[in-house]
Amino acid sequence: xxxxxxxxxxxxxxxxxxxxxxxxxxxxxxxxxxxxxxxxxxxxxxxxxxxxxxxxxxxxxxxxxxxxxxxxxxxxxxxxxxxxxxxxxxxxxxxxxxxxxxxxxxxxxxxxxxxxxxxxxxxxxxxxxxxxxxxxxxxxxxxxxxxxxxxxxxxxxxxxxxxxxxxxxxxxxxxxxxxxxxxxxxxxxxxxxxxxxxxxxxxxxxxxxxxxxxxxxxxxxxxxxxxxxxxxxxxxxxxxxxxxxxxxxxxxxxxxxxxxxxxxxxxxxxxxxxxxxxxxxxxxxxxxxxxxxxxxxxxxxxxxxxxxxxxxxxxxxxxxxxxxxxxxxxxxxxxxxxxxxxxxxxxxxxxxxxxxxxxxxxxxxxxxxxxxxxxxxxxxxxxxxxxxxxxxxxxxxxxxxxxxxxxxxxxxxxxxxxxxxxxxxxxxxxxxxxxxxxxxxxxxxxxxxxxxxxxxxxxxxxxxxxxxxxxxxxxxxxxxxxxxxxxxxxxxxxxxxxxxxxxxxxxxxxxxxxxxxxxxxxxxxxxxxxxxxxxxxxxxxxxxxxxxxxxxxxxxxxxxxxx
Amino acid sequence: xxxxxxxxxxxxxxxxxxxxxxxxxxxxxxxxxxxxxxxxxxxxxxxxxxxxxxxxxxxxxxxxxxxxxxxxxxxxxxxxxxxxxxxxxxxxxxxxxxxxxxxxxxxxxxxxxxxxxxxxxxxxxxxxxxxxxxxxxxxxxxxxxxxxxxxxxxxxxxxxxxxxxxxxxxxxxxxxxxxxxxxxxxxxxxxxxxxxxxxxxxxxxxxxxxx
Numbered sequence: 001x002x003x004x005x006x007x008x009x010x011x012x013x014x015x016x017x018x019x020x021x022x023x024x025x026x027x028x029x030x031x032x033x034x035x036x037x038x039x040x041x042x043x044x045x046x047x048x049x050x051x052x053x054x055x056x057x058x059x060x061x062x063x064x065x066x067x068x069x070x071x072x073x074x075x076x077x078x079x080x081x082x083x084x085x086x087x088x089x090x091x092x093x094x095x096x097x098x099x100x101x102x103x104x105x106x107x108x109x110x111x112x113x114x115x116x117x118x119x120x121x122x123x124x125x126x127x128x129x130x131x132x133x134x135x136x137x138x139x140x141x142x143x144x145x146x147x148x149x150x151x152x153x154x155x156x157x158x159x160x161x162x163x164x165x166x167x168x169x170x171x172x173x174x175x176x177x178x179x180x181x182x183x184x185x186x187x188x189x190x191x192x193x194x195x196x197x198x199x200x201x202x203x204x205x206x207x208x209x210x211x212x213x214x215x216x217x218x219x220x221x222x223x224x225x226x227x228x229x230x231x232x233x234x235x236x237x238x239x240x241x242x243x244x245x246x247x248x249x250x251x252x253x254x255x256x257x258x259x260x261x262x263x264x265x266x267x268x269x270x271x272x273x274x275x276x277x278x279x280x281x282x283x284x285x286x287x288x289x290x291x292x293x294x295x296x297x298x299x300x301x302x303x304x305x306x307x308x309x310x311x312x313x314x315x316x317x318x319x320x321x322x323x324x325x326x327x328x329x330x331x332x333x334x335x336x337x338x339x340x341x342x343x344x345x346x347x348x349x350x351x352x353x354x355x356x357x358x359x360x361x362x363x364x365x366x367x368x369x370x371x372x373x374x375x376x377x378x379x380x381x382x383x384x385x386x387x388x389x390x391x392x393x394x395x396x397x398x399x400x401x402x403x404x405x406x407x408x409x410x411x412x413x414x415x416x417x418x419x420x421x422x423x424x425x426x427x428x429x430x431x432x433x434x435x436x437x438x439x440x441x442x443x444x445x446x447x448x449x450x451x452x453x454x455x456x457x458x459x460x461x462x463x464x465x466x467x468x469x470x471x472x473x474x475x476x477x478x479x480x481x482x483x484x485x486x487x488x489x490x491x492x493x494x495x496x497x498x499x500x501x502x503x504x505x506x507x508x509x510x511x512x513x514x515x516x517x518x519x520x521x522x523x524x525x526x527x528x529x530x531x532x533x534x535x536x537x538x539x540x541x542x543x544x545x546x547x548x549x550x551x552x553x554x555x556x557x558x559x560x561x562x563x
Numbered sequence: 564x565x566x567x568x569x570x571x572x573x574x575x576x577x578x579x580x581x582x583x584x585x586x587x588x589x590x591x592x593x594x595x596x597x598x599x600x601x602x603x604x605x606x607x608x609x610x611x612x613x614x615x616x617x618x619x620x621x622x623x624x625x626x627x628x629x630x631x632x633x634x635x636x637x638x639x640x641x642x643x644x645x646x647x648x649x650x651x652x653x654x655x656x657x658x659x660x661x662x663x664x665x666x667x668x669x670x671x672x673x674x675x676x677x678x679x680x681x682x683x684x685x686x687x688x689x690x691x692x693x694x695x696x697x698x699x700x701x702x703x704x705x706x707x708x709x710x711x712x713x714x715x716x717x718x719x720x721x722x723x724x725x726x727x728x729x730x731x732x733x734x735x736x737x738x739x740x741x742x743x744x745x746x747x748x749x750x751x752x753x754x755x756x757x758x759x760x761x762x763x764x765x766x767x768x769x770x771x772x773x774x
Contacts, residue, residue: 456613457649459637461663461713468637471662475653552653552693560691 010382013375017395020411020433021402027410032257037417039250048254058259061237062266068150068236069220070270072157076215079158079312080165081204082305085196088178097170100163103316105486105541107494108160109511110530112228113518114319115156117326117527119229120145122334124322130335137335146231153230159316160225161215162309165208172207176200193303194296198289202282214400216274217267221403224496224511228518237263238405242497245409260406267403323534326527346524358532361493361509364424365536368431369488372439373481375432379440380447396437404434408501415502422504430498435488442487446480478548486544490537510536564588565610565717565749570622572605572614579618580606585768587717587749592740594752594764601770603753607719610751611643612636626716642715644723648706650694656681656705657690663713677712684708684738700731704738711742718743718750724759736762 030036034045052058087093103111118124122139130136145152178200185195226236234240237259244256288296325339326332327346332339347354379392399407411430415421454476458468474481499512514529565587572580579602587593595603609620613636624632631639650659660677668676681687684704686697694702703723710718720739724732740763743750752763760767 451649453645453647453649454651456636457643458651458662460611460639460641460643460715461709462666463637463640464666465637472651476651478653556655556691556693 006378006381006385009378013378014391014395017399017433017436020414020430021395021398021407023414024402024407024410027413028257028260028406029410030257031254031413032261034254036253036257037413039253048258052255052258052262055255057234057240058237058255060234061240062262064150064231064234065220065237065263066266066270068153068157068230069216070273072154072161072219073212073216073274075154075158075308076161076165077212078301078305079162079309080169081201082302083162083166083309084169084173084204085193085201085302086306088173088196089182089192093170096166100166102538102541103163103320104167105490105537106320106534107490107511107537108222109224109228109494109496109515109518110323110534111159111316111319112156112225113514113526113530114321114323115152115159115315116145116229116518117322117523118315118318119152119155124318124325127335128337139334145229148231148233150231150236153226153236155312155315156225156229157219157222158312159319161219162312163316165211165215168208168211169204172204173200175207176203189294191295191299193299194294197285197296197298197302202285205278205282210397212274213271216270217401217403220267220270221263221405223405224515227515237266238403241405241409245405257409260403260409263403264406267401320534323527323531326523327531329524346528350525350528354528354532357508357510357513357529358536360507361511361533362536364428364431364499364509365489365492365540367428368435368492369439369485371428371432372436372488373443373485375436376440376443376484377447380444383444384448384452392440396440399433399437404497408497412501421502422506423502424507426502427499427507430502431492431495434495434498435491438491439484439488442484443480446477450477478551482544482548486537486541489540493533493537564625564627565751566623566625567610568623568625570606570609570620570624572602572609572618572620574602574605574618580609580770583622587751589749590744590747591765592743592750592752592763594754594760594767595770596755596757596760596767597770598755603770604721607643607721607751607753611641611719612639613643640714640716641719642710642713642717643719643721644706644710645721646723646725648694648702650702650706650709652693652695654694655690656686656692656694656697659694659705660709660712663709665712665714680708680712700727700734703727703731703735707735707739707742711746715746715748717748718746720750720752720754722754722756724754724756732759733762739763 031039032048034048035042083096084093087096116123120126120139121142121144123144126134126136126139126144134140181199182192182195185199186192190198221238223238223242226239227242230236230239232239235243241256241259241263244252244259247253247256285298288298328342328344329339330341330343330345383389383392408430412421415426420426450473455468455473458472459465462468493509494511495509496511496515499507499509503512510529510533514526514533517526517529520526567583567585569582569584570580571578571582583606585593595606597603605614605618605620608614608618609622609632610624612632612634614620622632623630626639626641631641650656651662654662657674657677660680661673664673664677678687678690681690684707686701686704689697689701694705697705703726707723723739724735727735736759739750743763750763752759754760
């Protein structure tokens, strides 16, 4: 690829990413001030803001969002760091990593549905302790899921985010020198957990700042998890927004746009709160560490966090196991611990529909991850040549940190204007907008760390730079490329709002269908959907880890067999 | 004939190579000696078109009768042999060599040529191994062979023996010497080992630090 062509493509891609972001922001900013071409009004007014601020549902939604978002982030961070601290120098750390990496590939809607079937009053947990402990022979009249305080929503979010943060921390730790640091600190007489608190955790906090922001933004603005398991009277702000935007009367659009701006703003405010409180905690920790106390009581926080993490991990495992149980159940009466008989009927009955939905999800995920990979390679190649070019990183993070619901409704205005709404291509485009950042971030470090000597040597040996790029550079990078593709695929699989908004109900995927049906009461059908939703990215993930590792071996075996 | 005409190389900290002008004839080996950090490897980088970004180079490089310093690295047709053999780990020995072999060589002959060459350097039957299964000395020979198979118009050697032990070094030196004579191409060897220099060099230049 010529450098100039590459540079040109770089700007095209950057433009292609900026355009929907700007369009998305303008598409809610202008309507919130009364300027909405779709409704034919062009008069600047603050009336929508007045409406919004006088809307009790807005305030309660906002309060709920901020409460659940912040608390879920805090708990995930606490649990994840405690897990890392307690397992790091043991063989469990490796095992922990190999258990959570596949969990990361599973779309959050699938895990949330599993959590719903575990935690609900008629769920697996209550069944396990009934009737011997509780005396229940019918489901109790509790509000354990969709509770008004959002406690189960928080649990579901923590289930989703703890593994991710463990993953991010493990990656960050490889940049530090934990073993040397711990050794030094312990030789000074500190007990291991205290050593972590005073030396490694402060450094780690700085390194995982961005992943934590991503978690915080996700928790505050998520729609699908909150729809499945969150409270609905009132619901979180993001869910309320979706309802307002979809209101047939269109008169709520103005106030919805204003609320969408506030949601985006609240992400920034919460990040500020997070940083500020971390600053305070940091100062306190510093004071403690300077006292020379060799056994700090901070240990108890970590041990409690470890306990919490174990509870969350067990819930995750239960949530993943309950899906196949329900999917293959013929009959599972209430207080029974297990289904009384199994069957394949649920899957067969889902038949045609299931195949259509899976094909749709698969084709979107497949195309999307390939396209994102191509785009990410162009961006990274440009960055390799000009390491100071930081634009792509900024755009990628704005796409992740800005609330999906804010951007997507703005973008929808544009799609309607161009008459592209409801097409497969627009769904693909929006999915790519959200897969590209993750593909790019996954590929970035290994791509930039590649020993360019191999490619330079190849170019000296053979005057075919394009082929050499494929046969040497990309071939040597096939492991990270496989990982990036798998992540792209699973991100696309998990997309709910983009499919819903660009597809307008004409394009349905496993995810949209599973979320729509989650509370329908038909657990067997929903489990089949959620299971399919979990299995596709898992297969993809295993292919992406196994294929690159054994590719050369298999290729040579085949070659020898043919010779 | 490889000609350098007033080649300068500068780093942000000062001038590394100051107006170097040299001519290396076909089959001849010029040795550049000097302590590390003096810019020997950078010079080879400049000649081959892979100078690190932090450095700037000026001056003309002529190969036969054409000027090559403005060409991209892959258009210069120079062979470069470095400390690490940089054999592609995902390709077998044979594939590494086939990769380098000139595209003009007919398909039917390619494998036979590679096989014969492997015999020549004492690695018969290693074609289907992966490079990382070979010893350091074998890898070094293979890297040399791979470079030569691409028909370079000149050979640049950047401390290619520094990772080998004494006996292997001697073997490699005579192999390289023989190859330069056989291919009849100009060569530049960069080293800080006096034995390397004496064994291979037709001419030896000592680079000195200016600062």
